[in-house]
Amino acid sequence: MRTVHHDLNERPFLLVWEVTRACQLVCKHCRADAQFTPDPLQLTTEEGKALLDDLAGYPDGRPMVIISGGDAFERDDLAELIRHGTEAGLPISLSPSVTPKFTDERLAELSDAGVKAMSLSLDGATATTHDAFRGIDGSFAESLRAADLIRKHGFRFQVNTTICADNLEELPQIVRTVRQMGAHLWYVLFLVPMGRGSHLSPLTPEQEEDVLNWLHDVSDWIPVKVTEAPNYRRIVLQRDAEADGEIARGGNPAPPRGELYDRLLAETRELLGEPERVRVRRPPIGVNSGRGFAFIDHVGHVHPSGFLPHDAGSVRDRSFRDIYREDPMFRALRDPSGYSGKCGVCEFNDVCGGSRARAFAMTGDPLASDPTCAYQPRGA
Numbered sequence: 001m002r003t004v005h006h007d008l009n010e011r012p013f014l015l016v017w018e019v020t021r022a023c024q025l026v027c028k029h030c031r032a033d034a035q036f037t038p039d040p041l042q043l044t045t046e047e048g049k050a051l052l053d054d055l056a057g058y059p060d061g062r063p064m065v066i067i068s069g070g071d072a073f074e075r076d077d078l079a080e081l082i083r084h085g086t087e088a089g090l091p092i093s094l095s096p097s098v099t100p101k102f103t104d105e106r107l108a109e110l111s112d113a114g115v116k117a118m119s120l121s122l123d124g125a126t127a128t129t130h131d132a133f134r135g136i137d138g139s140f141a142e143s144l145r146a147a148d149l150i151r152k153h154g155f156r157f158q159v160n161t162t163i164c165a166d167n168l169e170e171l172p173q174i175v176r177t178v179r180q181m182g183a184h185l186w187y188v189l190f191l192v193p194m195g196r197g198s199h200l201s202p203l204t205p206e207q208e209e210d211v212l213n214w215l216h217d218v219s220d221w222i223p224v225k226v227t228e229a230p231n232y233r234r235i236v237l238q239r240d241a242e243a244d245g246e247i248a249r250g251g252n253p254a255p256p257r258g259e260l261y262d263r264l265l266a267e268t269r270e271l272l273g274e275p276e277r278v279r280v281r282r283p284p285i286g287v288n289s290g291r292g293f294a295f296i297d298h299v300g301h302v303h304p305s306g307f308l309p310h311d312a313g314s315v316r317d318r319s320f321r322d323i324y325r326e327d328p329m330f331r332a333l334r335d336p337s338g339y340s341g342k343c344g345v346c347e348f349n350d351v352c353g354g355s356r357a358r359a360f361a362m363t364g365d366p367l368a369s370d371p372t373c374a375y376q377p378r379g380a
């Protein structure tokens, strides 16, 4: 298991700054419920630079910063902000939308400003399904064009996919498209039913268990990163122990893999063939909402995650570093022994802890058990 070697009580490993909520797309699963025009209260250029200075001020290393939206390309000062951050020493990557603002010139400008990595979204394997998710005809074709531009400029390239009941059956075909796009990493987000996504259905616990097991196998074809399903880390430990004829952490055996897992894996083999070689799997890292991860919204409010709307205060009033370290909810999220239900007693809660965002979205309590995990800890 890849681990973080600094104190997550002091400094996040990774954070997302939503620089604007403006976006020209109308994606079905949009967390932010993005709007066509920017909020007049979004952080100004100078406030954004002050935030980046604050983030760069950690004495013992700097968090990775992902700039997102809305659509970050809606900000005319984007390159200026990024140049300021990278010159201060922050590693910055970008997660824009594919719209007419995604141009060759813009990418050249951002490369020059110091961006090293960029991601695109792909939520269906075909124009029909992807465009239906994105709410704009032609979005699939434009995403393929955008992938070519990203590779042309030499960015590390990640494709983001939100998994829900609507695209479950297409997953093997999506993996094939992700590989055809030339991605270095497939970033898989399990739907948190909030914002516009509250009308979509997350997977059942049994489906999630099968898909996470399938993702463990998919990482033989392409490196995979999983978000809002931290029980993937439990599955990695269980599968590794299973391969050695052991049971991970003295817990219960994993639930049996089901028919969905068999079907997804068979179709993946049919589409991709056997992996050319067994890759070194990209092991998951034990960060979670508020525990190594934080989200700063467009008006400067700090949250444990973009999917967990606890408001810990504004960077207009206090330093991000103080908010992250001292907010009582952030502190509670960093202590899995205080979670209620099975996540509180689980053998894996120090590396997993469950999706705190999904616990909140589905129960109203961010410290409740993750309702989409199929595992039964010994003590539960």
Ligand code: SF4
Binding pocket: 230, 231, 234, 342, 343, 344, 346, 347, 348, 349, 352, 353, 354, 355, 369, 370, 373, 374, 375, 377
């Ligand atoms: S019970 Fe909770 S902590 Fe344990 S694996 Fe499931 S989600 Fe993770």
